[in-house]
Structure formats: structure tokens, C-alpha cells
Amino acid sequence: MTQTTDPYAGSRETTEGRVYTVTGGDWDSIHAEDPLASERIVVNMGPQHPSTHGVLRLVLELEGETITEARTVIGYLHTGIEKNTEYRTWTQGTTFVTRMDYLSPIFNETGYCLAVEKLLGVEVPDRATTIRVLLMELNRISSHLVWLATTGMELGSTTMMIYGFREREHVLDLFEEITGLRMNMAFVRPGGLANDLPVEAEQKIREFIPYMRGKIDDYERLLTGQPVWKARTKNVGFLDVTGCLALGITGPVLRSAGLPWDLRKTMPYCGYENYEFDVVTETTGDVWGRYLVRVNEMRESLKIVEQALDRLAPGPVMVTDKKIAWPAQLALGADGMGNSLEHVRQIMGQSMEALIHHFKLVTEGFRVPAGQVYTAVESPRGELGFHVVSDGGTRPYRVHVREPSFVNLQAFPAMVEGAPIADAIASGASLDPVMGGVDR
Amino acid sequence: MGAGRGRGPRRAVPDREDRRAVQGRDAQVSIESPEGTEGEESRARKGMFGVSGTGDTSGFGGLVRQVADPHSTPRPYGGYFDEVVDLLGEEVARADLGFEDAVYRVVVDRGELTLYVRPERIADVALLLRDSDGLRFELLSSVSGVDYLDAPFGADDDEKAKRLHVVYQLTSMTFRRRIRLEVAVSIEDPRVPSVTSVYPTADWQEREVWDMFGVLFEGHPALTRILMPDDWDGHPQRKDYPLGGVPVEYKGAEIPPPDTRRAYR
Numbered sequence: 056m057t058q059t060t061d062p063y064a065g066s067r068e069t070t071e072g073r074v075y076t077v078t079g080g081d082w083d084s085i086h087a088e089d090p091l092a093s094e095r096i097v098v099n100m101g102p103q104h105p106s107t108h109g110v111l112r113l114v115l116e117l118e119g120e121t122i123t124e125a126r127t128v129i130g131y132l133h134t135g136i137e138k139n140t141e142y143r144t145w146t147q148g149t150t151f152v153t154r155m156d157y158l159s160p161i162f163n164e165t166g167y168c169l170a171v172e173k174l175l176g177v178e179v180p181d182r183a184t185t186i187r188v189l190l191m192e193l194n195r196i197s198s199h200l201v202w203l204a205t206t207g208m209e210l211g212s213t214t215m216m217i218y219g220f221r222e223r224e225h226v227l228d229l230f231e232e233i234t235g236l237r238m239n240m241a242f243v244r245p246g247g248l249a250n251d252l253p254v255e256a257e258q259k260i261r262e263f264i265p266y267m268r269g270k271i272d273d274y275e276r277l278l279t280g281q282p283v284w285k286a287r288t289k290n291v292g293f294l295d296v297t298g299c300l301a302l303g304i305t306g307p308v309l310r311s312a313g314l315p316w317d318l319r320k321t322m323p324y325c326g327y328e329n330y331e332f333d334v335v336t337e338t339t340g341d342v343w344g345r346y347l348v349r350v351n352e353m354r355e356s357l358k359i360v361e362q363a364l365d366r367l368a369p370g371p372v373m374v375t376d377k378k379i380a381w382p383a384q385l386a387l388g389a390d391g392m393g394n395s396l397e398h399v400r401q402i403m404g405q406s407m408e409a410l411i412h413h414f415k416l417v418t419e420g421f422r423v424p425a426g427q428v429y430t431a432v433e434s435p436r437g438e439l440g441f442h443v444v445s446d447g448g449t450r451p452y453r454v455h456v457r458e459p460s461f462v463n464l465q466a467f468p469a470m471v472e473g474a475p476i477a478d479a480i481a482s483g484a485s486l487d488p489v490m491g492g493v494d495r
Numbered sequence: 496m497g498a499g500r501g502r503g504p505r506r507a508v509p510d511r512e513d514r515r516a517v518q519g520r521d522a523q524v525s526i527e528s529p530e531g532t533e534g535e536e537s538r539a540r541k542g543m544f545g546v547s548g549t550g551d552t553s554g555f556g557g558l559v560r561q562v563a564d565p566h567s568t569p570r571p572y573g574g575y576f577d578e579v580v581d582l583l584g585e586e587v588a589r590a591d592l593g594f595e596d597a598v599y600r601v602v603v604d605r606g607e608l609t610l611y612v613r614p615e616r617i618a619d620v621a622l623l624l625r626d627s628d629g630l631r632f633e634l635l636s637s638v639s640g641v642d643y644l645d646a647p648f649g650a651d652d653d654e655k656a657k658r659l660h661v662v663y664q665l666t667s668m669t670f671r672r673r674i675r676l677e678v679a680v681s682i683e684d685p686r687v688p689s690v691t692s693v694y695p696t697a698d699w700q701e702r703e704v705w706d707m708f709g710v711l712f713e714g715h716p717a718l719t720r721i722l723m724p725d726d727w728d729g730h731p732q733r734k735d736y737p738l739g740g741v742p743v744e745y746k747g748a749e750i751p752p753p754d755t756r757r758a759y760r
Contacts (some may be wrong), residue, residue: 129721138732142753173605300633300668303696314668321671419759426604429664429675431636442639442662449759453732455639457664465699494722 094118098476102130106209106480109490113467113479120475125468129461132494140454144420145171148451150241152441155456156492157238158201161187161194162434164243167454169324170430170443171245174423177379182370183247184325189260189363190233190242191325191432192356196267197226198435199349203274206346206484210287215277222270225263232256246380247373257364264357271353278346288342292470292482295340302466306437306459307352308486310336311344318433325432329366330359342485349435379421382409420449436460436487460492568603575672576608582630583610586623592616609675617663617678618688618714624665624674625693632665632674635690638700640708643679644734657681659710659733663690680710689715707732 066073096117101107110130116123136155140148152167153160165187172179204219227237233256234240234249242249278284294302299309309316317334319327335351337344373380382402402410425447431440440457463486470482571577580601584594597620600611612620624632641660657679665674678687689712690697701712702721709730712718720727729736740752 131722131724133722135731138738139753142738142756176605301695303635303694305634316668321668322673422759427609427641427662427675428605428607429637429673438636440637440664442637442664444641446645452645453639453641455637455641455662457637457639461699461703462696465696 095123100479106205106484108205108488110494111464111483111488111490113483115471115476115479117476120477122471122474122476122479125471125479127464127467129464129493130490132490134491134495136495137454137456140451142450144449145245145423145451146420148454149244150239152454152456153239153241154491155495156434156436156439156458156460156489158198158489159194159434159436159439160239161190161243162432162439163456164241165191165325166430166432166434166439166441167443168243168245169432170428170441171423173428173430174426174443174445175245175379176424177246177374177376179247179374180371181326182251182368183372185363185366185368186248186252186372187243188325188327188330189360189367190230192359192363193226193229193260195356195435196353197223197230199353200226202349202435202484202487203346206481207278209480209484211283212278212281215274218270218274218277222267225266229256229260229263232259244373246376247371251372252367257367260360260364264361267357268354271350275350285343287477287481288346288485289339291342291474291478292485293341294466294470298466298469302469303462304437304466306433306435306463306487307345307348308463308466309437310334311348312340313338318431318438322431324430330362332356332358342481345485377412379416381416382406382413422447422449423451431457434459436489436492437463456492456495458492458495460486460488460490461494464488464493567600572601572603572608574606575670576603576674579608579630579672579674580610582627583620583623586627586630587620590619590623592619607673607675609677611677611679614678614680614687617661617676618690618693620676621663621665621690621693624676630667631669632667632672634666634668635663635694635696635700636666636673637664638662638690638697638704640704640710640732642708642732642734654679659685659708661687661704661708661710682709685709686711686713688713689718691715706730709733 068074098115098117100113100115102110102112104113107113110132112128112130114126114128116125134154136151140151143151148167148171149164152163155163200219200223204216204223207213207215207219230240231237233252234242236242294304294308294312296309296312296314299305299312299314305316313336315334315336318324319330319332320334332355335348335355337347402413423445425445427442427444429440429442431438433439437459438457439459442453442455442457443451444453446452466486467483470486471479474482572580580598583598587594587597596613597616598610598612602609602611610620621635624630639662641662643658643660659682660677660679663676665676666672680687685708687710689701691701691712692714698716699721701715702718704710705712705715705718706720706722707730719725723731738752738754740754742752743750
């Protein structure tokens with residue numbers, strides 16, 4: 056093989072292929088144009104930039120301080136969740152989807168489980184549905200808190216960041232109390248829930264509600280009247296209803312433009328039609344509007360949590376169909392792990408059939424009749440949809456997630472082209488993208 | 496050159512038939528001939544637990560069960576579906592397309608309406624669905640691909656060969672309705688007109704379907720990969736794309752990679 060000489064870079068052959076080494080001292084010949092004299096500069100913002108949320112890369116073409124063109128590169132997170140679920144049982148699918156949008160795991164779980172339940176044609180017990188609503192609304196608060204915290208930090212308010220993450224800890228503590236885990240709980244299962252609420256949980260949630268109400272007022276006192284916050288958010292990242300619909304944007308961004316489209320009200324699921332709450336809208340269509348929508352949505356969520364607690368009636372949290380529900384109920388032992396000794400004794404000593412059945416359900420899973428469904432829930436970022444296909448087997452044939460972050464990020468160029476570069480931060484943050492959801 | 500550079504499938508793609516034989520799954524689905532119905536077929540499944548060969552110790556190995564596949568649904572469809580199909584029929588006639596040439600199958604399953612659209616007509620049908628007064632499907636919620644390699648259904652060989660499906664979920668915010676459009680293309684000719692001119696939101700989602708399934712969207716402004724690097728070979732969510740993975744040893748036992756474990760159907 057002949058070695059060609061490259062005027063800019065030396066090269067050598069390795070087992071991995073040809074490797075180029077750019078050597079020093081010849082930069083003038085590579086880049087003859089002086090970037091300082093030229094009006095046009097291309098800036099790669101991210102993925103290392105703190106306000107690009109992980110792997111997001113924003114390619115901005117600048118003229119002076121104005122963005123003339125913006126392109127988003129969503130990066131390579133490669134969780135492979137959609138593909139992986141095709142090789143696991145329907146129940147194990149929950150443990151995968153909960154890891155997608157790690158700020159709103161309960162929404163992922165519930166959306167997926169609603170799809171599987173629709174495929175199965177089963178009705179979930181009331182108590183399970185109420186607990187799902189309760190957890191989802193707590194999760195909406197924690198997700199909006201992270202948005203408020205990170206956006207606050209990106210726009211210069213580190214106080215807001217500390218406040219936001221501090222209150223999120225309280226929500227995560229509640230999750231830990233209820234599900235055993237702070238994130239990625241896999242608590243919602245096809246057919247119901249993994250477990251019932253522990254005894255102390257209700258009291259702790261009731262204590263949390265007034266505490267959180269006071270804290271939301273604090274955030275408003277800190278930010279709403281603040282001149283810097285207003286200057287950085289008002290008339291920034293404008294997107295009207297037409298733009299939102301064309302780009303498929305839902306959630307707080309759409310509601311900030313004035314359309315009261317909230318799946319909880321417009322296409323109710325999980326019995327949301329029985330709860331008293333308002334769909335928060337603003338008409339400004341900018342970052343300021345999105346801030347107000349999210350803050351007020353937290354208040355509405357607290358209202359729903361309160362009502363859900365009042366509605367909680369004793370009952371089962373899993374369907375009674377023994378072909379779906381695991382006969383054994385997981386309970387913590389004295390060592391903090393495993394199943395209760397009484398249960399093991401009962402199932403091993405008295406109920407061999409149940410043991411076999413449990414074993415079969417856990418190892419091979421249950422069958423779901425062939426067909427396809429699409430279900431959607433209103434996640435903190437908008438419509439979170441699950442298109443689930445079954446071929447009649449014990450594994451999902453295909454799970455496709457309509458992730459609001461993925462769809463919403465498309466709007467970034469529409470929001471920032473023509474705006475100063477400082478507004479790119481506020482606009483991008485106002486979309487509330489979670490990169491784990493973007494690249495499933 | 497090129498092998499082992501971390502691009503594309505790391506392992507050779509095994510022949511599909513070989514893989515099935517290895518897993519003992521070759522006899523799991525037997526396609527039975529249709530019983531006098533026009534072009535409809537059903538699949539039979541043997542045994543209680545779906546395992547064939549040596550795996551089934553349940554004693555239910557002789558059981559044969561019929562598994563239904565989605566077929567055309569006869570009218571009335573129920574709910575708002577009749578109205579949507581009627582209005583679409585009128586609009587299609589007005590646009591001189593011919594309903595049968597555009598929509599060749601209507602399926603109502605689990606309270607959801609699916610219209611199977613011929614690939615070349617998808618953008619036209621989407622435009623009619625968006626703009627007609629009585630339809631107003633303003634929002635394209637989702638675009639996803641499905642590779643029906645293992646789950647063949649359809650009337651004839653031609654339809655079975657069209658294993659790549661693109662599924663569009665449409666939402667009418669005015670009437671609070673949802674419908675689903677589905678197109679099917681073959682691996683050899685995976686071309687579908689892009690709906691980005693009708694719904695700009697399809698831009699990234701069509702790129703994702705191209706990336707993961709290899710469906711070519713004609714007329715898309717920039718059909719490049721979005722989840723995988725630009726120079727990646729293959730389309731990872733196709734059913735014959737290997738999952739990868741290595742056996743893992745745990746407490747002395749070896750757990751095989753997920754795609755070679757026993758599958759229950």
C-alpha cells in the first residue's frame with residue numbers, strides 16, 4: 056500500500072485502520088481565514104456546557120452576538136431501551152422504561168403499563184390507580200423542581216438551584232418511603248403496583264403538602280418580581296400555538312402559548328376526570344410564561360395529591376387475574392432484603408401449585424394477546440406516548456416511546472435563530488429536555 | 496478493511512433459519528391455511544407454555560390453540576370511527592384518489608382505529624386528514640417503525656414481504672380523537688413519501704425510523720441518521736440485527752446473552 060502524504064497531517068497504519076495525527080505549527084495553512092476578522096463564527100455549545108444537560112450539542116452560527124443558524128445534535132447516549140425490552144418479559148419492561156426519562160420515572164412506568172393493560176384488556180383496581188395518580192403528581196412536582204433549579208442556575212440564580220434540589224430531596228424521600236427507591240423504582244407494574252403503600256406514607260405525604268405550598272411561595276417571592284429574572288425570560292424563546300402544533304410540541308411549552316391542552320383533562324386516563332384541578336395557561340408564549348405555568352402546575356399537583364389521599368380506600372393494588380399477578384407478595388425481611396419468612400413458609404409448605412405458578416410467571420412471564428395500542432400520559436414535558444406491539448408472546452414485540460423531550464427539542468432552532476446567544480440558554484432550558492428520554 | 500472498527504454489527508449476522516434451529520423454535524409457529532375466509536389467516540400455537548422441542552415438561556404439549564391476527568374490521572366500526580372513515584372517503588373522492596387506492600384496510604382493535612394506507616399515498620392522506628373541516632388531525636403525535644419479521648400477517652405473500660411498517664399516530668385536538676395510519680414496505684424497496692411538508696414535527700421522527708429501520712422517506716429535507724453515528728452500518732431495530740451481548744458468569748452459573756435465551760411464545 057502506498058503511503059500518501061497529507062500536507063496537513065501525518066498518518067500511520069494501525070490495526071484499527073489509518074490514524075491521522077495533526078501536527079503543530081501548520082495551523083495557518085489549514086485555516087487561512089482569520090476567525091477574528093470574519094463576521095461569521097460557528098460555535099459548538101456543549102456537550103460540555105453545563106446548560107446542555109448531558110450529551111446535547113448545540114451548533115450555533117453567530118454573527119456578532121446574534122444566532123443566525125442553530126442546529127441541535129442530540130448526542131449518543133445509547134441506552135437502547137426500546138430494543139432491550141424486546142428481549143425481556145412484559146413485567147421486566149417496566150424496569151427498563153423507568154430509566155428513560157430519569158426525572159419522571161413514574162410517568163414512564165404508568166404510560167407503559169397502561170399500554171400493556173390495554174393490550175391485555177384488564178381493569179386495574181381503584182386503589183392502584185389512585186396511588187399511581189398520587190405518585191405521578193408527586194413526580195411532576197419533583198421534575199418541575201429540577202427544571203426550576205437548573206434553569207435558575209443557568210440564568211444566574213444559584214439560590215434557586217439549591218432551593219429546588221433541596222425540596223426535590225423531600226419528594227425523593229417520599230418515593231423511597233413508598234417504593235423503596237428514589238429513582239427508577241419499577242413500582243408500577245402491568246396490572247397494578249408492585250406493593251401497597253406503607254402505613255406511614257400517608258401521614259408523611261400529608262405533612263409534605265403544606266410544607267411544599269410554602270416553598271412554592273418562596274420561589275415566587277425570589278424570582279417573580281426579580282428584574283434580572285424578568286429581563287432574561289420575558290420575550291425570550293417565543294413560540295406561538297401555530298408553531299407549537301406544527302412542531303408537535305405539547306406540555307408546558309404549548310400551555311405557555313395559551314392552548315389549554317392537557318391530556319389529564321382532554322383525554323383523561325387513570326380517572327383524572329374525577330379530580331378537581333385547573334389547567335394552567337399563560338398567553339405570553341415565552342420563557343417567562345413557561346416559568347409561571349410550571350410553578351402553578353406544582354400547586355395544582357399538590358391539590359391532586361391531596362384529593363388522591365382522600366380517595367384512597369382499602370383494597371387490592373393488583374388485578375386478581377392469577378395469570379398476570381404474581382402470587383407471592385414481596386415483603387422486606389429482618390435483614391432488609393428478600394421475602395417474608397411467613398410467606399416463604401406458606402408458599403413452600405402449603406401451596407406447591409402457587410410456587411410453580413409464581414416460578415412460571417417470573418421466569419417466562421405472561422402472554423399478551425397480539426395487537427397494537429397507543430396510550431399517552433401527560434408527563435411534565437408533554438405527551439408521553441407508548442406505541443406497544445404484541446405478537447402474542449411473553450415479550451413485547453416492539454415498544455416505541457413518543458418522548459416529549461425528543462419532539463420538543465426540534466423547536467430549538469425556531470426559538471433562537473435571530474436571538475442573542477445569551478437567550479439560547481434560557482430558550483433551551485425552557486424546553487426542559489432530558490437527554491435520557493431523547494435517545495431511548 | 497473496515498472490520499473491527501467499531502462500526503455496525505460486531506458479530507456476523509447469523510442466518511435467520513440457523514438461529515431459529517439453534518433455539519429450537521422452528522416449529523413454534525405453524526401457519527395454517529385459511530378456512531374459507533377471504534384472504535384471512537390465523538396462526539396456531541402448540542402446547543401450554545409455547546415451548547417446543549424438549550423444553551416443554553408441562554404435559555400440555557399436545558394442545559393446539561388458534562391465535563388471531565388483525566384483519567379488516569366490518570362496519571360499523573363504532574364510536575367516531577365510522578364518521579372519520581366516511582369523511583376521509585369523501586375527501587379522498589374529492590381529491591380524485593380513489594379510496595381503495597389510498598386506504599386498503601381498516602382495522603378497529605381495542606378501541607383504536609388503524610387505517611392501512613398505500614405507501615405512495617401517505618402524504619396525501621395526511622394532508623386531507625389535517626385540513627378537512629370534519630377531521631382536523633392537527634397533531635402528529637408519533638411516528639414509529641415496526642419490523643414484522645417474526646409475526647407475519649396479511650393476505651398474501653406480497654403483503655408478508657412488506658415487513659417494514661411505519662406507524663403514524665394522529666391526534667385531533669379539535670374533536671379529541673386519535674387514529675393511526677400504517678404503511679408497509681419491503682426491505683428491497685423501503686420508500687415512503689415524507690410527511691414533513693404536512694407535519695414538520697415528523698422531521699426527527701422520520702430520521703429516527705430511517706436510522707433504526709432503514710425506511711427511506713422521500714422528500715425529507717435532510718434524511719440523516721439521528722441516534723447512530725453517520726457512518727454506522729445497518730439499522731439496529733430491525734429484527735434480524737443482532738443484539739450483541741456476551742455470556743455472563745454469576746455465582747458459577749453462566750447466563751447466556753438475552754437474544755440466545757429460551758423464548759416463550
